[in-house]
Amino acid sequence: MSKACTAGIKGACAEKVSGPIKELMDCHQAVLKQLDALEKTGTELENGANPESKEKELKEFLEFTDTSLALHTRDEEQALFPLLEPKICGHACGAHGAITPVEVMMANHKDVHAAFAVIRELMKLSKEGNLEPKEASTEIASQIRFIVDTMRDHIWKEDNVLYRIAKEELSKEDLGRISKKMTGFRETAGFVCSH
Numbered sequence: 001m002s003k004a005c006t007a008g009i010k011g012a013c014a015e016k017v018s019g020p021i022k023e024l025m026d027c028h029q030a031v032l033k034q035l036d037a038l039e040k041t042g043t044e045l046e047n048g049a050n051p052e053s054k055e056k057e058l059k060e061f062l063e064f065t066d067t068s069l070a071l072h073t074r075d076e077e078q079a080l081f082p083l084l085e086p087k088i089c090g091h092a093c094g095a096h097g098a099i100t101p102v103e104v105m106m107a108n109h110k111d112v113h114a115a116f117a118v119i120r121e122l123m124k125l126s127k128e129g130n131l132e133p134k135e136a137s138t139e140i141a142s143q144i145r146f147i148v149d150t151m152r153d154h155i156w157k158e159d160n161v162l163y164r165i166a167k168e169e170l171s172k173e174d175l176g177r178i179s180k181k182m183t184g185f186r187e188t189a190g191f192v193c194s195h
């Protein structure tokens with residue numbers, strides 16, 4: 001499993017990133033495992049489980065999104081995508097002004113992170129007694145379904161399209177620049193890799 005994706009909170013993670021695309025792909029595998037567990041929780045909520053009975057699982061997932069997944073999103077948006085987008089546009093951005101594949105990925109990031117915030121709020125409302133547990137379960141399950149479906153599709157597209165182009169078309173110097181940025185993010189991340 002990727003070092004970035006085994007992160008817990010506290011301290012600083014000063015890992016050097018040598019192969020940035022491999023690091024990102026390893027991180028996807030860790031995210032997919034988290035999604036499998038989240039989907040199970042969503043099914044239990046759909047089947048009538050009380051949100052409080054699933055609090056531990058939901059909290060663990062949200063902690064992962066705040067640390068490793070947030071770092072992964074930053075790696076892509078601030079290190080990889082700025083260098084990758086011009087290469088992808090050589091393949092896929094036909095009409096001037098068309099939304100690019102990178103922009104689609106960034107819109108997914110935004111939508112999914114917004115869904116995490118909605119889950120957090122629903123849990124809070126339910127805990128405070130301001131939302132019926134049954135309604136909270138249904139709403140949280142619906143957000144989970146959206147996250148799981150969106151993320152699985154998103155990861156497939158990144159692994160099979162965007163990263164493939166990255167591996168073929170980014171120069172050694174480009175990859176070195178991406179590694180340097182990702183290493184810098186880990187030095188200031190505020191959490192430690194638990195490997």
Ligand SMILES: [Fe+2]
Binds near residue numbers: 073076105154
């Ligand atoms: Fe992404």
Ligand SMILES: [Fe+2]
Binds near residue numbers: 024028072076155
């Ligand atoms: Fe990704």
